[in-house]
Amino acid sequence: MASSPTPPPPAETARNGNSDDGSKGEGLLMIDLERVRKSLIRQEDSIVFSLIERAKFPSNSSLYKSSSSSQIPGFDGSLIQYIVKETEILHSKIGRYESPEEHPFFPDGLPLPLIPCPPKSPELLHGAASSININSTIWKFYLEELLPLFTKQGDGDASSYACTAVCDLNCLQALSRRIHYGKFVAEVKFRDAPEEYGPAIRAQDRDALMKLLTFEDVEEMVKKRVAKKAMIFSQEVNLIEKDADDKQQNCKIDPSLLSRLYGEWVMPLTKLVQVEYLLRRLDK
Numbered sequence: 001m002a003s004s005p006t007p008p009p010p011a012e013t014a015r016n017g018n019s020d021d022g023s024k025g026e027g028l029l030m031i032d033l034e035r036v037r038k039s040l041i042r043q044e045d046s047i048v049f050s051l052i053e054r055a056k057f058p059s060n061s062s063l064y065k066s067s068s069s070s071q072i073p074g075f076d077g078s079l080i081q082y083i084v085k086e087t088e089i090l091h092s093k094i095g096r097y098e099s100p101e102e103h104p105f106f107p108d109g110l111p112l113p114l115i116p117c118p119p120k121s122p123e124l125l126h127g128a129a130s131s132i133n134i135n136s137t138i139w140k141f142y143l144e145e146l147l148p149l150f151t152k153q154g155d156g157d158a159s160s161y162a163c164t165a166v167c168d169l170n171c172l173q174a175l176s177r178r179i180h181y182g183k184f185v186a187e188v189k190f191r192d193a194p195e196e197y198g199p200a201i202r203a204q205d206r207d208a209l210m211k212l213l214t215f216e217d218v219e220e221m222v223k224k225r226v227a228k229k230a231m232i233f234s235q236e237v238n239l240i241e242k243d244a245d246d247k248q249q250n251c252k253i254d255p256s257l258l259s260r261l262y263g264e265w266v267m268p269l270t271k272l273v274q275v276e277y278l279l280r281r282l283d284k
């Protein structure tokens with residue numbers, strides 16, 4: 001009988017003995033800041049593309065009102081909540097949330113996987129990582145603050161609601177994965193400098209931790225890069241070259257929105273996850 005495939009390690013991380021430089025760990029999984037940052041860069045592509053897809057539809061605000069699911073017996077909530085919840089139930093049955101990179105928006109009462117999951121490899125993160133889930137904050141900022149900034153006001157055809165909701169789900173999941181990846185970033189930073197982080201963790205000093213893990217120059221680069229990606233990924237591709245201004249004007253999503261998204265929400269929330277993780281990093 002064919003053996004079940006082994007899942008890949010968390011994106012861009014390598015397992016003990018498999019690191020690119022061939023180094024052998026001492027029972028610890030090998031990750032470093034460069035690999036973790038590479039994963040964050042790759043995840044930018046998913047976020048930019050998912051927003052471009054969502055921008056095809058108008059705001060479709062009916063989808064987010066509780067009346068939108070009134071025809072669904074026994075469900076109290078909006079249609080978007082229903083779609084995300086039901087999708088997560090299915091994904092949980094196939095083991096999605098066994099991965100430390102995945103976080104459900106509706107974690108209560110999710111079913112256990114129905115299909116056998118491969119035995120868990122040694123944990124990369126401290127056990128307390130599983131208690132950190134800030135999806136309720138991500139949900140709120142996405143629906144209330146971000147969506148109105150990049151979708152045209154108005155309700156389209158009701159037949160487009162399902163496709164719109166699937167786009168929302170993709171955006172939410174991509175943002176959630178990226179923001180919670182802060183756990184891996186924090187783990188690497190702690191392993192690189194336990195003598196710096198240790199005292200701040202023992203003192204439970206949030207401000208000191210925030211200061212230690214912040215790199216303003218990196219943040220500036222990230223904001224510039226995501227704006228550039230938005231411009232490149234969302235321009236009309238023509239066989240006849242257009243001038244640069246024309247390309248910028250025809251973008252499916254405003255590149256400056258991406259810098260703003262990262263500057264105001266994505267990076268601050270990733271840092272919040274890092275702080276929350278570090279505060280628990282020395283728990284027994």
Ligand SMILES: O=C(O)C(=O)C[C@]1(C(=O)O)C=C[C@@H](O)C=C1
Nearest residue numbers: 185213214215216218219267270
């Ligand atoms: O690259 C890092 O060191 C991170 O912690 C990630 C990140 C980000 O979210 O992109 C967050 C905090 C830093 O100030 C810079 C960037």
